[in-house]
Amino acid sequence: MSQWEVVIGLETHAQLQTKSKIFSGSSIAFGAEPNLQANAVDIALPGVLPVLNREAVVCAIKFGLAVGASIAPRSVFARKNYFYPDLPKGYQISQFEIPVVQGGGLSIRVGEHEKFVHLTRAHLEEDAGKSLHEDFHGRTGIDLNRAGTPLLEIVTEPDMRSSAEAVAYARALHALVQWIGICDGNMQEGSFRCDANVSVRPVGQKEFGTRREIKNLNSFRFMQQAIDFEVQWQINEITEGRAIRQATVLFDPDTGETRAMRSKEDAHDYRYFPDPDLLPLEIGDDWITEVKAELPELPQAMQARFQADYGLSAYDAAILTASRGMADYFVSAVAAAGAANAKTIANWIMGELAARLNKNDTDIEASPISAPQLAGLIQRIADNTISNTIAKKVFEALWNGEGQTADAIIEAQGLKQITDSGAIEKIIDEVLAANAKSVEEFRAGKEKAFNALVGQAMKATKGKANPQQVNELLKKKLGG
Amino acid sequence: MSDLANSSLGELAAALKARKVSAVELATLFLDRIEKHNPALNAYIALDRERTLAQAKAADASGKVGAQDTPLAGIPLAHKDIFCTKGWRTSCGSRMLENFISPYDAHVVEQLNAAGMVTLGKLNMDEFAMGSSNETSYFGPVKNPWDTTRVPGGSSGGSAAAVAARLAPVATGTDTGGSIRQPAALCGLTGLKPTYGVVSRYGMIAFASSLDQAGPMAKSAEDCALLLNAMAGFDARDSTSLERPAENYARDLERPLAGLRIGLPKEFFGAGMDDDVRAAVDAALAEYRKLGASTVEVSLPNSGLSVPAYYVIAPAEASSNLSRFDGVRYGYRAPDYGDLNDMYSKSRAQGFGAEVKRRILIGTYVLSHGYYDAYYLKAQKIRRLIAADFQRAFESCDVIMGPTSPSVAFAFGAKSADPVQMYLSDIYTISTNLAGLPGMSLPCGFGANAMPVGLQIIGSWFGEAKMLQAAHQYQKVTDWHARMPEAMK
Numbered sequence: 011m012s013q014w015e016v017v018i019g020l021e022t023h024a025q026l027q028t029k030s031k032i033f034s035g036s037s038i039a040f041g042a043e044p045n046l047q048a049n050a051v052d053i054a055l056p057g058v059l060p061v062l063n064r065e066a067v068v069c070a071i072k073f074g075l076a077v078g079a080s081i082a083p084r085s086v087f088a089r090k091n092y093f094y095p096d097l098p099k100g101y102q103i104s105q106f107e108i109p110v111v112q113g114g115g116l117s118i119r120v121g122e123h124e125k126f127v128h129l130t131r132a133h134l135e136e137d138a139g140k141s142l143h144e145d146f147h148g149r150t151g152i153d154l155n156r157a158g159t160p161l162l163e164i165v166t167e168p169d170m171r172s173s174a175e176a177v178a179y180a181r182a183l184h185a186l187v188q189w190i191g192i193c194d195g196n197m198q199e200g201s202f203r204c205d206a207n208v209s210v211r212p213v214g215q216k217e218f219g220t221r222r223e224i225k226n227l228n229s230f231r232f233m234q235q236a237i238d239f240e241v242q243w244q245i246n247e248i249t250e251g252r253a254i255r256q257a258t259v260l261f262d263p264d265t266g267e268t269r270a271m272r273s274k275e276d277a278h279d280y281r282y283f284p285d286p287d288l289l290p291l292e293i294g295d296d297w298i299t300e301v302k303a304e305l306p307e308l309p310q311a312m313q314a315r316f317q318a319d320y321g322l323s324a325y326d327a328a329i330l331t332a333s334r335g336m337a338d339y340f341v342s343a344v345a346a347a348g349a350a351n352a353k354t355i356a357n358w359i360m361g362e363l364a365a366r367l368n369k370n371d372t373d374i375e376a377s378p379i380s381a382p383q384l385a386g387l388i389q390r391i392a393d394n395t396i397s398n399t400i401a402k403k404v405f406e407a408l409w410n411g412e413g414q415t416a417d418a419i420i421e422a423q424g425l426k427q428i429t430d431s432g433a434i435e436k437i438i439d440e441v442l443a444a445n446a447k448s449v450e451e452f453r454a455g456k457e458k459a460f461n462a463l464v465g466q467a468m469k470a471t472k473g474k475a476n477p478q479q480v481n482e483l484l485k486k487k488l489g490g
Numbered sequence: 491m492s493d494l495a496n497s498s499l500g501e502l503a504a505a506l507k508a509r510k511v512s513a514v515e516l517a518t519l520f521l522d523r524i525e526k527h528n529p530a531l532n533a534y535i536a537l538d539r540e541r542t543l544a545q546a547k548a549a550d551a552s553g554k555v556g557a558q559d560t561p562l563a564g565i566p567l568a569h570k571d572i573f574c575t576k577g578w579r580t581s582c583g584s585r586m587l588e589n590f591i592s593p594y595d596a597h598v599v600e601q602l603n604a605a606g607m608v609t610l611g612k613l614n615m616d617e618f619a620m621g622s623s624n625e626t627s628y629f630g631p632v633k634n635p636w637d638t639t640r641v642p643g644g645s646s647g648g649s650a651a652a653v654a655a656r657l658a659p660v661a662t663g664t665d666t667g668g669s670i671r672q673p674a675a676l677c678g679l680t681g682l683k684p685t686y687g688v689v690s691r692y693g694m695i696a697f698a699s700s701l702d703q704a705g706p707m708a709k710s711a712e713d714c715a716l717l718l719n720a721m722a723g724f725d726a727r728d729s730t731s732l733e734r735p736a737e738n739y740a741r742d743l744e745r746p747l748a749g750l751r752i753g754l755p756k757e758f759f760g761a762g763m764d765d766d767v768r769a770a771v772d773a774a775l776a777e778y779r780k781l782g783a784s785t786v787e788v789s790l791p792n793s794g795l796s797v798p799a800y801y802v803i804a805p806a807e808a809s810s811n812l813s814r815f816d817g818v819r820y821g822y823r824a825p826d827y828g829d830l831n832d833m834y835s836k837s838r839a840q841g842f843g844a845e846v847k848r849r850i851l852i853g854t855y856v857l858s859h860g861y862y863d864a865y866y867l868k869a870q871k872i873r874r875l876i877a878a879d880f881q882r883a884f885e886s887c888d889v890i891m892g893p894t895s896p897s898v899a900f901a902f903g904a905k906s907a908d909p910v911q912m913y914l915s916d917i918y919t920i921s922t923n924l925a926g927l928p929g930m931s932l933p934c935g936f937g938a939n940a941m942p943v944g945l946q947i948i949g950s951w952f953g954e955a956k957m958l959q960a961a962h963q964y965q966k967v968t969d970w971h972a973r974m975p976e977a978m979k
Contacts (some may be wrong), residue, residue, distance in 0.1 A: 054814040057574045057693040059728050089810050098812020281857035286700035286807055288729050
């Protein structure tokens with residue numbers, strides 16, 4: 011396998027979060043009864059005309075700005091002509107020769123390895139409807155609710171060299187489109203779907219191998235599986251002396267295999283030409299400036315800020331900005347607990363909270379512990395009200411809803427740390443008296459015995475004693 | 491015949507305002523005339539007396555009649571069957587839409603309904619507006635009221651015949667390459683194609699989107715101006731509709747023509763024009779000089795390329811526009827078919843007529859991979875050259891004049907076997923569509939076999955008021971526009 015290089019490019023269709031369709035006033039909300047969200051324009055009655063939804067353009071501009079692309083001052087909508095029952099006009103309106111977003115790219119990370127994936131373009135287009143082949147007894151049902159839903163098709167250069175890189179890119183893109191609020195990222199509902207162009211070539215060969223396009227990958231896991239299968243299949247084919255033929259393939263999650271669809275692709279002539287019903291899309295600098303002002307701080311800028319302001323490592327900063335929800339949570343916890351606690355907050359989010367969320371399969375947006383609640387807990391660690399060990403108990407209690415704030419739980423459950431040296435000394439004396447054997451062992455040179463004594467002291471205070479004080483006092487007593 | 495049937499919009503409005511006649515009486519009068527004369531003409535292909543009279547009754551009760559902002563209220567008219575008309579069959583002259591009842595109104599229809607006008611019916615036309623003789627209609631040809639052995643022109647042949655026969659005071663039409671002006675010329679009417687973008691295309695079944703434009707067809711320039719006032723206006727549902735301040739197109743009608751510079755393109759006066767047409771046009775130009783206008787020769791060097799460029803661009807757009815007629819959601823579906831492709835091909839083969847199929851094939855061909863640059867892109871370049879020619883010409887003149895059609899109305903079948911001959915009927919009108927300019931035709935005499943001859947006026951962009959002024963001033967000193975076919979009296 012090592013003598014083969016994998017080349018992957020991705021095309022992603024991101025459904026834009028507008029209120030209405032890209033060329034009509036129909037709602038795009040998911041899940042309505044078939045054809046109830048299809049108006050005269052969507053079903054292509056004679057005489058109807060498309061009108062571009064400005065909000066879809068705003069989404070495209072936002073995306074272009076977020077990936078450092080250039081926004082075309084003038085782009086053109088074309089008609090892609092083909093017949094299909096779920097394509098009411100007999101053509102799809104899409105941008106062909108001049109797309110609205112050109113160039114740009116995304117940084118991705120696979121483990122510690124960072125990489126920049128270049129984008130070729132991103133263009134606006136309308137989605138088709140759905141053909142329903144079940145429940146119609148040999149007939150096909152057509153649901154045009156989805157027809158005209160605005161899509162941004164985002165196309166990369168063939169920059170990725172493994173399924174892991176492809177998935178890292180797809181995840182980064184998935185996070186970004188949600189980050190800037192242009193797509194809800196719901197892969198089950200088809201709001202974010204990827205096609206992967208995959209080829210292999212012997213290491214060192216300049217020319218690309220012949221590619222096959224895996225269509226409609228709607229989960230990251232399937233993407234990984236599909237690409238891995240496809241790569242192995244292509245290598246086997248070539249190794250056994252068969253040439254790869256360009257084709258469109260589908261991934262079957264049940265078998266884990268990719269399978270060529272009817273390869274009619276090459277026979278299609280879409281007869282693209284500029285749509286005479288729509289004027290060229292003109293985007294002036296004013297409009298771009300206006301959209302820029304609405305754009306939230308982008309992940310990369312935020313990462314740099316976290317490193318500079320809070321002394322976080324690049325790795326931590328990247329994890330904390332992996333999703334908008336994660337970043338929002340961190341930012342609001344820092345706002346509540348103060349910048350001095352940022353590092354502790356970061357550790358708790360990436361450690362305790364992440365583990366707990368993961369275990370419960372919960373998104374951070376739905377975390378039972380809110381950012382201000384976590385901040386309250388961390389403040390009590392910082393001011394020595396509780397130890398780290400007790401903090402974990404309080405965390406648990408907050409998770410289970412046993413109290414509204416860390417303070418309330420500490421109070422109610424009497425978890426406040428004991429820092430009174432007199433009180434601690436008294437307890438240590440009792441522990442020493444009751445554990446003469448350990449004392450002896452320690453004096454005989456057994457360091458382990460010391461830890462046992464600390465443990466006993468902590469146990470006696472139900473963990474509430476300040477561990478550092480216990481250590482110091484115990485050392486003093488034993489040494490004296 | 492009642493004088494009302496031959497009255498101008500102004501006269502009808504006055505009669506309605508004075509309560510000399512009601513909208514219901516007026517509609518009835520025209521419906522009765524239609525019943526009597528339409529069988530010989532085949533101008534109307536959808537009639538619904540009950541619906542018409544209900545609308546007339548509503549107009550009478552609306553308070554719109556006689557009101558300042560609805561000067562056309564209570565006056566009947568008829569729509570070319572290309573306009574979607576709620577509750578009416580809207581067939582576009584095709585078997586494909588033989589049973590299509592529109593669930594909505596085109597913008598033009600909406601505007602005219604809001605103006606209080608009453609719909610008499612839907613008018614025959616060449617199938618999907620593709621034709622110059624009305625012979626391509628699935629519902630049979632329209633006959634020219636001046637001589638029923640001759641064509642009325644096309645594609646708005648039903649509109650032209652209906653108004654010429656006084657079966658409607660005015661009618662709507664559409665013009666993609668001459669489809670208002672040529673039938674107006676052949677039927678002795680005044681018809682106007684506005685600047686592209688002045689009238690919304692929403693609800694007008696598309697033939698060639700970048701060329702289609704709706705306009706009025708009437709007996710006089712004055713009536714055209716009044717109807718255009720009600721048809722024009724910005725519509726957010728048509729992205730090519732122009733957002734401009736509302737205009738009163740009748741504002742300059744009474745201004746004299748002294749000082750008007752008329753450009754005469756030498757390319758319009760060369761070979762190809764019949765002598766009878768030339769004589770009538772020359773006489774009209776002499777009349778204009780008498781009215782104080784001057785004539786100047788101009789040149790439109792690329793106009794010879796307009797027909798070939800048009801027959802690339804229009805079919806290209808049409809081939810795509812007509813893809814929605816696939817038998818899936820509405821319209822004609824073949825009764826027996828196998829798989830999906832079979833359903834498509836049978837439905838479209840049976841639902842479309844020969845001329846429509848010819849243009850779909852041409853359009854599909856010129857857009858195909860490998861041919862697009864040589865045909866479509868080149869035609870678009872020619873289109874820009876043609877527009878530039880006009881721009882240059884208008885530096886030395888205010889309006890351009892010439893013949894509308896190279897010949898008077900021809901006999902049925904005379905050109906239908908030779909598409910190129912048929913296409914050349916529009917040789918003088920097509921370039922204005924390619925340039926997006928306004929153009930009109932007005933009657934300027936009679937030629938061979940006593941058939942009407944049309945004079946074409948081409949205005950600069952948004953020059954409708956000036957064209958109408960020129961036409962109206964001519965109509966004040968001539969009576970060609972007031973003549974009507976003897977048999978229809």
